[in-house]
Amino acid sequence: xxxxxxxxxIKSHFPTLNKDSVIILSKYASFLNLKKRTELxxxxxxxxxxxxxxxxxxxxYYTKESKEVCSWFAFENEIVATIRxxxxxxxxxxxVLLEDSKLLQFKTESIKELANTNIDVSHLLNYIITExxxxxxxxxxxxxxxxxxxxxxxxxxxxxxxxQKVSLTDIASYLGVSRETLSRIxxxx
Amino acid sequence: xxxxxxxxxIKSHFPTLNKDSVIILSKYASFLNLKKRTELxxxxxxxxxxxxxxxxxxxxYYTKESKEVCSWFAFENEIVATIRxxxxxxxxxxxVLLEDSKLLQFKTESIKELANTNIDVSHLLNYIITExxxxxxxxxxxxxxxxxxxxxxxxxxxxxxxxQKVSLTDIASYLGVSRETLSRIxxxx
DNA sequence: GAAATCATTTGACAATTGTCACAAAATCAC
DNA sequence: GTGATTTTGTGACAATTGTCAAATGATTTC
Numbered sequence: 403x404x405x406x407x408x409x410x411x412i413k414s415h416f417p418t419l420n421k422d423s424v425i426i427l428s429k430y431a432s433f434l435n436l437k438k439r440t441e442l443x444x445x446x447x448x449x450x451x452x453x454x455x456x457x458x459x460x461x462x463y464y465t466k467e468s469k470e471v472c473s474w475f476a477f478e479n480e481i482v483a484t485i486r487x488x489x490x491x492x493x494x495x496x497x498v499l500l501e502d503s504k505l506l507q508f509k510t511e512s513i514k515e516l517a518n519t520n521i522d523v524s525h526l527l528n529y530i531i532t533e534x535x536x537x538x539x540x541x542x543x544x545x546x547x548x549x550x551x552x553x554x555x556x557x558x559x560x561x562x563x564x565x566q567k568v569s570l571t572d573i574a575s576y577l578g579v580s581r582e583t584l585s586r587i588x589x590x591x
Numbered sequence: 592x593x594x595x596x597x598x599x600x601i602k603s604h605f606p607t608l609n610k611d612s613v614i615i616l617s618k619y620a621s622f623l624n625l626k627k628r629t630e631l632x633x634x635x636x637x638x639x640x641x642x643x644x645x646x647x648x649x650x651x652y653y654t655k656e657s658k659e660v661c662s663w664f665a666f667e668n669e670i671v672a673t674i675r676x677x678x679x680x681x682x683x684x685x686x687v688l689l690e691d692s693k694l695l696q697f698k699t700e701s702i703k704e705l706a707n708t709n710i711d712v713s714h715l716l717n718y719i720i721t722e723x724x725x726x727x728x729x730x731x732x733x734x735x736x737x738x739x740x741x742x743x744x745x746x747x748x749x750x751x752x753x754x755q756k757v758s759l760t761d762i763a764s765y766l767g768v769s770r771e772t773l774s775r776i777x778x779x780x
Numbered sequence: 781g782a783a784a785t786c787a788t789t790t791g792a793c794a795a796t797t798g799t800c801a802c803a804a805a806a807t808c809a810c
Numbered sequence: 811g812t813g814a815t816t817t818t819g820t821g822a823c824a825a826t827t828g829t830c831a832a833a834t835g836a837t838t839t840c
Contacts, residue, residue, distance in 0.1 A: 464732060471735045473728075485724055517714075524713040525706075531720050535674055538727035539662075543653060545734060546660045546767060550797085570818065578735060580798055585819050739827085759788065769828055774789050 403433040411506060415454060415479065416526055423522040430512040434505045442505075443487055443497040451507045452483035458503020459567050462495045463575070472576040474537070475500070475568055477561070481530055483510075500567050550579045551587045592622040600695060604643060604668065605715055612711040619701040623694045631694075632676050632686040640696045641672035647692020648756050651684045652764070661765040663726070664689070664757055666750070670719055672699075689756050739768045740776045 409428045412419065419427065434453075436442075443449045445465060453460075460482050463472045473495060476482050487493040488510055517524040544553050554577055558565060564573065574584035598617045602608065608616065623642075625631075632638045634654060642649075649671050652661045662684060665671050676682040677699055706713040733742050743766055747754060753762065763773035 464735070466736050469736075473731065485721065485728060489721070517717075518710070521707070521710050521713055524710055524717065528706075528713065528717050528720065531717065531724055532674065532678070535720055535724040535727060538724060538731060539674060542662065542727060542731060542734075545731075546653070546764075547655050547658075569816095571816095575735075581818075582799080582820080583797055586797090589819080758786095760786095770788075771790080771829080772827055775827090778789080 408433060408506065411454075411456065418529070419522050419526065423520055426516060426520065427508075427513070427523065430509040430516070432507050434507050436499055436503055436505060438499055438501050438503075440499045440503075441496060442482055442499065443484055443493050443495065445494060445496045446492050448490065448492050449484075449487040450510055452481065452488060452510055452513075453508070454506040455480050455482060456504040456506060458505070459500040460497055460503070461500055461568065461572060462497045463572075464495055470572075470575060472568075472572045475561075475564060475572075475576070477563065477567075481533075483530075485531075485534075545578055550577055550583060551590075553577050554584065554587050597622060597695065600643075600645065607714065607718070608711050612709055615705060615709065616697075616702070616712065619698040619705070621696050623696050625688055625692055625694060627688055627690050627692075629688045629692075630685060631671060631688065632673055632682050632684065634683060634685045635681050637679065637681050638673075638676040639699055641670065641677060641699055641702075642697070643695040644669050644671060645693040645695060647694070648689040649686055649692070650689055650757065650761060651686045652761075653684055659761075659764060661757075661761045664750075664753060664761075664765070666752065666756075670722075672719075674720075674723075734767055739766055739772060740779075742766050743773065743776050 405428055408431050409424050412427050412431065413424050416424075416427075433456075442451075442453055442460065443462075455476055455478055457478060459478075460476045461472055462474050462476075462482075462484065463470045465471075482497055482505075484493045484495045484497065486495075490510075513523065513527070517527050544556065548556065554573075557573070557577065568576075570584055570588075571581050574581045577584065579587075594617055597620050598613050601616050601620065602613050605613075605616075622645075631640075631642055631649065632651075644665055644667055646667060648667075649665045650661055651663050651665075651671075651673065652659045654660075671686055671694075673682045673684045673686065675684075679699075702712065702716070706716050733745065737745065743762075746762070746766065757765075759773055759777075760770045763770040766773065768776075
């Protein structure tokens with residue numbers, strides 16, 4: 403994939419950017435074709451890139467005492483990053499590809515530097531982090547107000563493809579219930 | 592409180608701002624002295640301001656079928672806003688003062704316009720929303736991995752003043768348990 | 781300061797969910 | 811394809827938490 407194609411992708415995914423910003427951004431972006439189960443970001447390590455999924459999917463999870471809990475899933479056209487890694491700290495989440503995927507990789511440091519002088523890029527980062535915060539608030543809201551059955555139905559309603567791509571074990575932990583409980587929810591229709 | 596004093600406050604709370612940005616920001620800020628129980632932001636309404644608490648405290652809560660669930664508390668030196676209100680949408684949270692408070696009020700629209708041309712301010716907004724996202728992630732992590740007793744202990748460990756300022760009913764909903772359960776947690780030492 | 785209101789605690793009980801053990805089904809590796 | 815591994819489903823039981831009702835304690839209001 404050449405630079406012009408990368409610029410086209412950036413332009414179509416981030417329509418608020420002006421031409422110059424697209425060109426500058428593309429200098430710090432590269433196309434990747436990676437296999438299922440590749441770890442994009444690993445717990446306790448520092449990372450220097452974030453990603454845009456062009457094709458494929460990924461999951462993020464926390465680990466505690468060998469128990470894995472999924473925090474989110476990402477599909478086509480979504481950004482893959484962790485707040486800590488993005489801010490130069492060791493990540494506390496691991497992100498792994500759920501299938502063979504095509505990605506655009508961005509150099510975090512370069513993009514952040516860019517944001518120091520380019521207000522277009524600063525706004526883009528602002529937008530991305532706001533989207534993530536909105537997602538987190540919605541998730542907390544659902545945990546507080548909805549039963550596990552309602553949360554399950556809401557999830558497969560907004561993202562039915564999740565059932566094809568994600569194991570029920572991961573969906574259960576994402577919803578905040580045990581595998582067995584999810585299994586029973588699914589049995590009751 | 593005059594403009595110079597307001598500028599001093601802004602400077603000390605947001606040390607990344609350069610002098611010019613402080614002066615511009617201060618034009619859209621005003622000092623407020625408000626009574627306990629004043630609603631800074633109300634559910635289903637659009638709002639045009641956000642706040643910095645100079646003295647006092649506030650709580651944010653969601654309502655569903657007359658059930659209130661606290662989403663956060665804010666004390667001195669903290670920002671008070673909701674993501675939806677900040678983006679011009681009707682808020683789905685209500686924010687109310689827990690005690691008589693001194694606040695700095697900022698005009699959201701003006702500050703956002705400022706962020707369009709002033710990269711200093713754009714970074715400041717970026718920082719604020721990132722802090723909030725980090726808070727939300729930590730809260731989700733605790734809900735997934737910690738028992739209600741551990742969450743209670745963690746809360747009074749990082750913010751012991753909360754017991755003086757917030758009702759146990761509100762703390763219980765914040766922790767995601769019923770007030771009866773919190774009462775029993777507290778009884779067991 | 782007395783009455784009224786609100787917040788907290790408690791007990792009894794029910795509902796939900798987690799845990800464990802194991803079976804069945806699906807997927808993977810060779 | 812076949813055996814091995816992983817994932818999913820199930821039942822029995824225990825633990826946690828929610829709900830309801832009532833009592834106590836604290837605070838507010840006039």
